[in-house]
Amino acid sequence: MVIRVFVASSSGSVALYWCDYLPSPAVKRIGELSYLRNKASTRFCKIKKRQQDVVRFLEANRIEFEEVDITMSEEKRQWMYKNIPEDRQPAQGNPLPPQIFSDDRYCGDYDGFFESKESNTVFSFLGLKPSLTSK
Numbered sequence: 336m337v338i339r340v341f342v343a344s345s346s347g348s349v350a351l352y353w354c355d356y357l358p359s360p361a362v363k364r365i366g367e368l369s370y371l372r373n374k375a376s377t378r379f380c381k382i383k384k385r386q387q388d389v390v391r392f393l394e395a396n397r398i399e400f401e402e403v404d405i406t407m408s409e410e411k412r413q414w415m416y417k418n419i420p421e422d423r424q425p426a427q428g429n430p431l432p433p434q435i436f437s438d439d440r441y442c443g444d445y446d447g448f449f450e451s452k453e454s455n456t457v458f459s460f461l462g463l464k465p466s467l468t469s470k
Contacts, residue, residue: 338393338400338442338461341415341434342386343379344407385445386433392452398463405432437462 451460
């Protein structure tokens with residue numbers, strides 16, 4: 336069984352770097368472009384932090400997984416979109432990373448992962464038995 340975490344890598348999108356190099360909010364904004372850039376960078380920072388949270392948890396618990404970078408492969412991105420159940424799709428737009436699969440079975444998105452972490456049911460969320468997670 337392979338746990339796959341679909342992510343958007345920093346190398347695949349310049350926007351993901353923005354959260355590391357943004358000027359402070361006190362810096363004078365230059366019209367609408369600055370506003371849109373800051374809004375987009377906030378979204379990408381949130382995605383990046385969520386991806387890191389999932390990956391760190393899996394590493395800390397020695398759960399083998401594969402990161403699948405959807406920014407570098409249209410085929411992988413489309414596979415992810417197609418394999419998320421219709422009832423779990425967002426009302427608008429495409430699902431955002433991280434999206435988590437166990438083999439071809441959809442486990443959930445970050446919100447589902449976070450809820451399972453809070454309720455101490457991550458192994459069940461991933462379709463794993465705790466004793467099978469050691470490397």
